[in-house]
Amino acid sequence: MASAGRTRILYVISGLTRGGAERQLYLLLKHMDRAAFEPAVVSLGGPGPVGEAIRDLGVPVTELPRRGRLEVRRLAALHRIVRAFRPHILQTFMLADTLYGFAAGRLAGVPVLLTSRRTDRYTEFPRLLRKLNEVAWRWADAIICPSHRAVSHVPARFAARHVVIPNGVEPLPVRRDRAAVRRSLGIAPDAFVVGTVGRLVPAKNHARFVEVAGAVAARRPDAAFLLVGGGQLEADIRAMVRERGLDGRVVMTGERTDVGDLLGAMDVFLLTSDREGLCNAVMEAMLAGVPCVVTDVGGNPELVKDGESGMVRTPAAPALAEAVLRLASNGSLRRSLGEAGRRRMEAEFGVGATTRATERLYRRLLAARVPRSPAPAERPAVEKVAR
Known part of the structure; x- marks a missing residue:
């Protein structure tokens, strides 16, 4: 069950094996202001090393791997998790987890839906994938992009929803010379x-x-x-x-x-x-x-x-x-x-600065409660990263 007082954020991700999006989620959770935010994670895949690292941070992780063809059962299970946690914000990362997460979030009445786009090759996607992305973007209050080039190929009507926040980085441990x-x-x-x-x-x-x-x-x-x-x-x-x-x-x-x-x-x-x-x-x-x-x-x-x-x-x-x-x-x-x-x-690109930029975006979206109707053609926002 969710606790009162903090902003609850549910992250829905396709899996927690090693990868770029998974690494950024881990770093965000590691450096997040836990006095202000209460995170939880749902993985639509099985267990993975990043999932264990996130659990070590004290963040609950629930796994909903695919079991057969009846995907409606997984969506129903995700919907139950969303209703129990009652997040203020639901954030996704890739197309598959966005379709699941946003469907469950809308059914449960989550105030803010947030996703990301991590490549500049959108125009090279098959037409069906582009259309599915655009369906998801219509539901999104904001779409985080790590680079300006990632924004440059999207349809103009969605530009205002894209917010540029770069990935963060921290030193890796060095144990041997x-x-x-x-x-x-x-x-x-x-x-x-x-x-x-x-x-x-x-x-x-x-x-x-x-x-x-x-x-x-x-x-x-x-x-x-x-x-x-x-x-x-x-x-x-x-x-x-x-x-x-x-x-x-x-x-x-x-x-x-x-x-x-x-x-x-x-x-x-x-x-x-x-x-x-x-x-x-x-x-x-x-x-x-x-x-x-x-x-x-x-x-x-x-x-x-x-x-x-x-x-x-x-x-x-x-x-x-x-x-x-x-x-x-x-x-x-x-x-x-x-x-x-x-x-x-x-x-x-310090991870502390990029985490603070993400937290400011969360607060801004909650305060504004941006409507989910298609956005006008505007330049994408850039969430300022303090240097």
Whole structure:
């Protein structure tokens, strides 16, 4: 049952395995003003490591995994949870959890419905998915976007509902020194290490990472490559590494919990994605002082200022390889870009500031009780993040 006095917020999310949205939910709950807000979480998937971490914060987590084809039962169960908790705000993250969450929230009369959109590729979605998104957006009081580019492709009539609040970042724990980490991975202490962190899914395009690795390895005998993460394409990427004769050069770790240590073993962080919102892994690498080479997609250029705090390149292997090779031959440039990236993360993307911005949005929406009729065409709002 809900307690009186605090603003109750129910978060409905598709699952709590490791991923960007899941990481941001965890950070928000970790830094939230719990004297003012009472959170609870419903996962529409099974148990996951982020769910356990959220429980460790003292936040209740309920799991409603799919059981057969009768999805109406899951919706009914979610509706019962909403009625029992009586949230002032219900927030969702992806399309599936938004459709479930908003349906249950409207039936229960939740005052404020809030969702997010985390990619700039909306116009490339199949027509049915675009229409389903627009149905959900009609119900939303606000739609949080982590980057301005994520807003730029939406229909104008929904622009006023989009609020830009960037992802927040905090330092990852570092428990071992660089030499020890490299030794544990079988990487030479004086190697030039290019690494990446992310789920092995199509949007991240790790095949392009392997292609860049091949091009760099051909010109830098001292180069090694570190690919951190697991996922549906792991077997395919391992096969590609073997086919290209990179078995001894590319280290694939699978999913790891010591990402802070692994970032410390890298000389350059390389992101080869085709699609991004605002990449948590890039933010964590920058905060760790690792110079980043990223593709010009999603919010990447809003994180990495090309030539100032990293390098932004077209999503093509030759351009990315040339950027990596330039950094390989210029240690002072690596150090200056890495330090500039670290300062940028500290100054503009601290998780405390982004959490406060989210809390201000909650208060503003509750005070205004924005009607759910379609919004006029306006510029998206930007929730000010205190620096």
